[in-house]
Amino acid sequence: xxxxxxxxxxxxxxxxxxxxxxxxxxxxxxxxxxxxxxxxxxxxxxxxxxxxxxxxxxxxxxxxxxxxxxxxxxxxxxxxxxxxxxxxxxxxxxxxxxxxxxxxxxxxxxxxxxxxxxxxxxxxxxxxxxxxxxxxxxx
Numbered sequence: 001x002x003x004x005x006x007x008x009x010x011x012x013x014x015x016x017x018x019x020x021x022x023x024x025x026x027x028x029x030x031x032x033x034x035x036x037x038x039x040x041x042x043x044x045x046x047x048x049x050x051x052x053x054x055x056x057x058x059x060x061x062x063x064x065x066x067x068x069x070x071x072x073x074x075x076x077x078x079x080x081x082x083x084x085x086x087x088x089x090x091x092x093x094x095x096x097x098x099x100x101x102x103x104x105x106x107x108x109x110x111x112x113x114x115x116x117x118x119x120x121x122x123x124x125x126x127x128x129x130x131x132x133x134x135x136x137x138x139x
Contacts, residue, residue: 004032004136010048012126015073016094018060019121021050021132025104026111028134035109037138041119042101044131047091049098049122052113067094067124091125098122106138 006028008021025041043050053059071093076082079089102119105112111119121132 001137001139002032002034002037004028004034004134006031006134007044008132008134009129010121010123010132011129012123015124015126016064017123017126018063019123020055020118021121022111022118025119025134028136029106029109029111032136034106034136034138037106037136039104039106039111040101040133040135041104042133043095043121044133047088047095047125048130049095049100049124050102050132051099051120051122052102052104052117053120054116055118067097070094070097088125094124095122106136
């Protein structure tokens with residue numbers, strides 16, 4: 001069995017946003033040499049996310065609007081976590097909703113997606129470097 005690990009670094013210029021990381025993950029699959037296996041992609045930070053969905057800008061704006069309704073950034077005084085000196089309690093909640101990781105089967109040396117599926121990094125407390133872990137195992 002082969003094992004492969006790589007970190008992808010993100011640094012979004014704004015507080016929130018989504019980045020399609022599918023091309024980077026596909027490159028990892030090629031580098032790994034795995035033809036049949038599993039690819040794990042996960043955010044290594046508690047205020048960001050990795051998820052699978054459609055690469056459609058309207059949907060992404062809908063996600064951000066929906067998340068802001070569920071866990072608004074303001075007022076920051078409305079969250080107990082922010083009493084520690086932080087202002088990112090909403091980002092922790094948004095990450096919890098959108099998820100930590102995506103797992104995709106590898107078949108024939110390629111990510112085995114359903115129709116329209118892509119892998120995204122979701123940022124909810126940006127403007128600093130954060131890591132995404134790609135771990136691939138298989139034959």
